[in-house]
Amino acid sequence: HRSPVHATSNAFKVALITPGSIADAAWNAGAYQGLQQIKDSLGAAISNIEAHTPAEQEEALRSYAAQGYRLVFGHGYEFQQPAERVSRDYPNTIFIITSGQRLSGNVIPLVFRIHEATYLAGMLAGVMTRTGKIGFIGGMELPPIKLGLDGWIQGARAVRPDVQIRITYLNSFDDAAAGKEAALAMIRIGVDQLHHNADAAGLGVFSAARESPGVLVYGANGDQKSLAPDRVVASAVVDLPRALLVVSREIQHGAFTPHAESFGLGSGVIRLAVNPELERLWPTGLAERIKAASDSIIAGTLKVAGQAPR
Amino acid sequence: MIDSALLVGFAAASVRVGTPLALAAVGESIAERSGMINLGIEGAMLAGAFGAAVGAAHGGVASGVGAAVVAGLLVATVFAAVAVAARADQIISGTAVTLGATGLTGLLAQRAFTGGNLSLPILPVVHVPVIEHIPLVGPVFFRQTVLTYACYVLIPLASALLWRTRFGLELRACGEAPAAATAAGVHVGRTRALAVLMGGACAGLAGAALVLAQVGMFTERMTAGRGFIAIAIVALGRWNPWGTAAAALLFGGATALQYTFQAAGSHVPYQLFLALPYLLALAALGMAVGRHRGPAALGQSH
Amino acid sequence: MSGTALAPDRTRSLLQATVPLGLGLLVLAGFLVLAGFPVMPAVNALWRGAFGSWYAFSSAALVHATPLIILGLAFTLGSKAGAINVGMEGQFAAGAIAATWVGLHLGALPAMVAIPIVLAAGLLGGAVWITAPVILRIKFGITEVISTLLLNFVGYAAVSYAVTGPLQESGRTYPQSDAIAASARLPQLSHGSRLHLGFVLALVTAALLSVLLRRTTWGFRLRAVGAGPRAAALTGRIPLTKVAGVALLWSGALAGLGGAVEVSGVSYALFQNLSPGYGFTAIAVALLGRERPMLVLVAGVLFGALEAGAGAMQRDAGIPAVAVQVVEAVVIITALLTARRSA
């Protein structure tokens, strides 16, 4: 059943397995965009599949490996264990696990140090808040989401030690109405700076902010200022397409030796996208403080703690 | 001062969250009064949400609402054809219809909305002059979108339809004793089909409320089980529109409460809050329904 | 005499199973044409993904089919006694939680002991989860359709709590449990295939249920309650609520077993989205199998193949995965309509 790799042409074959719909305008959509760029820029033969359950995920990994794919992205920490099981049988395939847990043979984790960007966003929120209450709305309590939250909290505390942080989990990445109500519930108790990491469900947060004067929002994963141009101060961006493209290119060129790929502020994959429209609200000197913090993080002199995946 | 503002905010949120539930449940209560239990309203609601998004994207909120109703009606038509006309098992037909609508909206959404998140025009909050200033009641009930107001109109309308019109009498007869209704000259199949369609239209509106009054966009599976909840709400509300609306408000309150609790930073695991509305509904079913039975012929094909 | 009567009956059953499937595929083809996808490569991929090789069939189709069969049997068991269990998602979750909890604490035991304990935990978890609906039905006459449905959502929350709370992996980072003890895992049937002992268990369950329903007084009483409750009570002197309650309890238990088998045969750990809606799809499987255990088995394999094929369709032809839900809906509705016609 293990179809021989040489049977196919020596085209560079790349597959992406997403744990949810690629139409989610967020985590999965970003990866899908990356896959498209891999096709366009590297001329790779691509394929993708949604695999929601552990059973489907392992099956998908195995199927791609068996079909001779050189590179298989498992888009989420949950692919780590099945990938480790599958990889033993397919040494010629490289499995890349986004937000992966550890390096294990040909299973390569792709680590996003998102907390470095959310730290900066947290600083902004700490300065901008009038009420001293800031809020975070998460889809589920997943490691990459908690990681971002950790950075956000540290950043805010760094500029305002007494800041209060409110946290809500929706247990859904789809239910945008829930995201909105959760945001409104926070606004009612005085939260005036909101950060989210809930993909499609998080879009409700922007809707809530649009209706609530004086509330500012901090986007996640993509640059989300277009969702509420007069409310979004900045977004903690993970440039997924770029990250995927960078690794794929290394592998295509054969320059790749197995190691954990870790992207932080220095890589450009992780960055803080500021909304220039709202920079007028920034108190004088803030821009410099942010820049300084960013530089220190890149230089390694400022360490943002976080449960970064091992 | 702060407390009363908080209370108003929470109560208004209950109304807002309860609106789509009430819309769907009022429609379903009509269907169930005719003897049809329609698990397909989850699908009708999702289709309504999708219709609302597509309609609003191309022709503004008004066409969004219109398209939502049409989409809800379409899904209900399938259910009526299978469960009323062909007299198939209602539970299984409803499950199938929801499954199909979930797949179809997902499929179409991937075609219609890929490439960025399309933000839609949403319904503005309309302040009803004068009454909005009534303490508590005003800001809670009369600073909402037109779809909430539509709900205020639909509840008495549905109630009047069921208890004040000839059609309502016939409809309830179909739900109590289809054979007796036939003997009285009622066209049971036609009446039930109409009731199911009304339920579908209301479910479509509920979908529109989600998209156009709350979120401003469509996401796959965004109804997240609200249609199923509406069915429980109908039983909680003892199969009458006013009771149903009250139950929807209660459920909306329980949901709003869980966000408030989470935001307030409780140490109780948040999953308990997530489960709270459902546990509450179950407990309420046990207490409230008790010996009160639904329409005698509910779920029976004729 | 009965021999000649049986033959046309069997042909009809077969026809009733194939017509819906054929129509479902036809509708799929229609959609593909409308949406501008190439039809032949898609159908080709569907076939290869399901039956193209022993590996595809055993590792994809049959692995998918296993929970569908077990849950289809669970639904059948309740439905035979006139109780409609639409809460199998919740019971599946409860069974998975229970099996995981037990599976994490069995390190020292040999597989011969550990596996039965894990499976029993699943049965128990599912039964516990359906207890409230059973009581509500018996004591208050509240239809299990609503109560079991509501508990699905509580089940989802319970898994979420388990994997972020008491059952979270030892690193306390990921919302998943540690892997269960190796001795608690269902062995794979052949090396290189993912087909595990759970499929055999599904086969045995189907055969057992078939025998129980056909050959024992217990099964006969259960069927009588579903087929003719008044006659069962008056002529058979069967206590209706008790028999229906027990059937519902076992239905929940079997659905819980489905969760245990998924954990110990496939995922080896508890995750949040263990089921892609098996609890609902299995209703269709039971229906398509005409609520006869051995036919449910066949229908489960067909649906498993369909889902496996859908994966391949997406992989190799770029067809969105949700398309298969539309096909399933069409299959169920056609099955309903053809069943009606022949009744």
Add this chain to the structure above:
Amino acid sequence: MTLRLSRISKHFGTTVALDGVSFSAIPGEVHALLGENGAGKSTLMDIAYGMIRPEAGMIEVQQRGGVALATPAFASPREARAAGIGMVHQHFTSIPAFTVSENIALTAGWTETGRAAERRAAHIVARLGLPLAISAHVESLSAQMRQRLEIVKALATDASILLLDEPTAVLAPREVHELLEFLRGFAAAGGIAVLITHKLDEVFRVADRVTVLRRGVVTLTGVLAEQTPHSLAHAMIGADLARPIPLKAQPGVVAVEASRLSLTRGGQLAVVNASFQVRSGEIVGVAAIEGNGQRELLRAIAGVDDVVTVAGTLEVAGPVAFIPEDRSSEALIPSFSLAENLLLGTLDQSSWWLDWNAIRRDTQALLASHDIRAGGPESQAATLSGGNQQKLVFARALARQPRVIVAENPVRGLDIQAADMIQERIRAAARNGAAVIMHSSDVDEVLALADRVLVLRRGEVQDLPSDPTREQIGDALLAMAAAR
């Protein structure tokens, strides 16, 4: 104004219910429609009321003003009502959860609801002189009140043609009297009343003309004054029936003993302070008008259904065989095979493991020994004719060698031959030592079978001396009625 049905034909499956039946009724008359069970009476009236569509024939209604309406069929009861026809059905057609006025409004096709409907209903009830609690829910009404509601519903549309399908079956004598009086008045006012009944005395008290149906054809129609009970019975049955002279068994030991027994069902008192015995070898008939506690009494003896003993004692020797009234839902499971249905009745004797070969053999033997015409042990019970279904039910019950047999309406819906066979089986069982207690809503049936008769009225039991004559029972019923 006249009602004329011409050459109406209708069949159900292989049963020919009506075969070219013509029937007409004229203003001012009460027209009795007679016939045995299954003769086609209900079918004919259902056709006149638009419930059933005939295969052939014509329905004509000539209005007072001379406007004639002729149609092959009414599409629905609505059309029939519009033509001035109202109907009281053989089975209740009121909705228990609805109020009296809602039920009237539904049938009458009113657009008013709520208060307005209540006022209108109150008005009608007053006009008809049939008092009813307008806003009460039907589920709280007694059987008599429900029957009255059926009549009010039929007349609420100002119908001038009233079809009544066995309206007296559930009524007490006084209420029967009131109803007959009402019908006379209705006819005297220029209306047409068509009355279906099995009771010849009612016919002679109220009817002007009579039509008799037998197996779907008219065997007699004419002025009642020219008929005698004998001539009517002859037309109904087809021949003077030479009923076999029953062989009586000697009563033996007491098998059923009730003393000061009171029973409730659903919280309502059904049987009060009843004391009686049934001995092995004897057949005790229970005569009662529907809804007077006979159902509860029989089911208590059989030990089925939710009948609660609230006082006194009831001792019954086992095993008990129970023949419930409704064979297709209470005695048989139509979708099960005959073998499975046999097992259903003998579950307490079967072990946990089922030996289907043995069960099939037993079934086959039973089919042969009781002359039950069926495909075989594997055929579905639903495919059997009514008579054969009932024969199966009896065969199954007798196979248990019961010491006590409890039977409700054992020959309802059976043709004469089948009925005779069943009755002979019951006698044979008694001769073999079984104690039999049976009820029939038809007093003549009770008479034909019973050695001894219990009369049950409002839950009170009167034990008649053994071997009663027809006169004795009649006297007993009359005496009880007069005592009120």
